[in-house]
Amino acid sequence: MRLKHKPIMEMFDTSVTVFGAPGRYIQGQNAWRLVGDCAATLGSSAVLVIDGAIRDMLAGQVEESCKAAGVALETLSFSGELGRTTGQDLQTRMTSPVSIVIAAGGGRAIDAGKALAERIGGGLITLPTVASNDAPTSKNFVLYDDAHRLLEVRHLMRNPDFVIVDTTILSMAPKALFLAGLGDAVAKKFEADACFRSGGGTMFLASSTRLAHSIAETCYDTLVRHGAAAWSVVGTGAVTEDFEASVEAMILMAGLGFESGGLSLPHALTRGIPLLPGGGEVLHGIQVAWALIIHFETLGIEPPPELVRLYDAVGLPLSLRAMGLSQPSHSDLLALADATLAVRHAKNMPFEVDAEMLVNAILRVEEKAVARSVEA
Ligand SMILES: [Zn+2]
Incomplete structure (x- = not known):
């Protein structure tokens, strides 16, 4: 051709x-x-x-x-x-x-x-x-x-x-697939943010417009507000306002937000996750949801409380274990880090991330999840 x-x-x-x-x-x-x-x-x-x-x-x-x-x-x-x-x-x-x-x-x-x-x-x-x-x-x-x-x-x-x-x-589609769409979409704001702040290239290899950036933000706000209520009716055939709002965020806003706003570490991690045992079977959007938590940890910030509440309400994973994966070996984690950092989007971060930083972030997130489950 x-x-x-x-x-x-x-x-x-x-x-x-x-x-x-x-x-x-x-x-x-x-x-x-x-x-x-x-x-x-x-x-x-x-x-x-x-x-x-x-x-x-x-x-x-x-x-x-x-x-x-x-x-x-x-x-x-x-x-x-x-x-x-x-x-x-x-x-x-x-x-x-x-x-x-x-x-x-x-x-x-x-x-x-x-x-x-x-x-x-x-x-x-x-x-x-x-x-x-x-x-x-x-x-x-x-x-x-x-x-x-x-x-x-x-x-x-x-x-x-x-x-x-x-x-x-x-509205009649399986809940698990909706959940993956939700996981994929909530990351877009933070990826567009990181891409914008680092001056990185979008999916056009160009700079991000202000508009794409605000679309990614509206995507996030819409899902924080309507996502859990929408998830609760998925599969029943009910088309509620929460559902309409969430679908618009997940298909339209998330699409525009990432394409013209750019991606960052969470989507880069989806190249690495399939290298963990069982990782390839996890749906893309569920991978992205976990990868977003690793993104925050790598940046040294806590996930926003409203996001954690959404994860808890719908069952998005805050740890590898919650994603259904067993504790990976150190060499599995290094393979994940290498594959992730080879992706162009991994450079769209405010500072350069190396394999050690990424592996440590993953280990710390697992520890925090264990501590959280003990508290609960
Ligand atoms: Zn995606």
């Missing part, structure tokens, strides 16, 4: 600020019915890449909506690992060329759709069915190897044209 222009990650540097966003963000109950009309603004033929597990639940509705809007639709199920050949494999399965990709499902199916969109160009619509991450809003997608180790983060030239967030569908 040859690009006629520079790849996006070679276009900017920190001498400019860059803000990216999807063309339209649409959220509400039964929002799925808008898919066809949105697609029709982009072209007349689309491919739906949908998580195989939810095909029966949703594909018929998307087909109906596209048909009513005069958009021809082919449907491809996606399941399994998201690897370097995913985009190509999906393209091979298509029976005719299209100008729009509609990606529906959780993080993996959305990213599979992005991988296909990268190959065929044209329009992109994301239709998340769980609020487990902010992939629907962002231009990034991640590829993994067979052992679910992160291989590569890739970047589309633009964010999706439409992000259609149906809160009726999301």
Whole structure:
């Protein structure tokens, strides 16, 4: 595949600020019915890449909506690992060329759709069915190897044209996935902060805008206020105001906040955590939640009390043990530290972090968690 222009990650540097966003963000109950009309603004033929597990639940509705809007639709199920050949494999399965990709499902199916969109160009619509991450809003997608180790983060030239967030569908998704989305989103303010203060590059390798910074802050404030109440109704099908607010924070604000505001140590740690025994099985957002606690410890500050209250209320992990991992060996921790510090975001800190500082921070956080459980 040859690009006629520079790849996006070679276009900017920190001498400019860059803000990216999807063309339209649409959220509400039964929002799925808008898919066809949105697609029709982009072209007349689309491919739906949908998580195989939810095909029966949703594909018929998307087909109906596209048909009513005069958009021809082919449907491809996606399941399994998201690897370097995913985009190509999906393209091979298509029976005719299209100008729009509609990606529906959780993080993996959305990213599979992005991988296909990268190959065929044209329009992109994301239709998340769980609020487990902010992939629907962002231009990034991640590829993994067979052992679910992160291989590569890739970047589309633009964010999706439409992000259609149906809160009726999301309200029925598993609680554990919502919790992961919450964990991923609460870190964004502190990561954007660290990136801003260190003058580091965002996901555009540019400087952060003030706007992205305040979006990350509003994301945090919204989740502190509404997150626990939203979590308590997830899975019941109830769409409350707390739930709508939290979904907007987790998908829209978290996505804009990290992409244009930048990441820092917590997301860098997600490269290291899979090297701990059992670490690769922990959901990304749960990893980020724990990594945020390590971020505070590395900076020498305590996590804000309202954040600890939220963690306690919903069951986000304040320790490795709470994340379901056993006490790692010193060499496991060193491997984690090396993998973490090799990530670009790890430099987005007010001072340089080394492996010893990181390992010590992890050990101190474990000790504090033990002391806390004894007190309780
Ligand atoms: Zn994340």
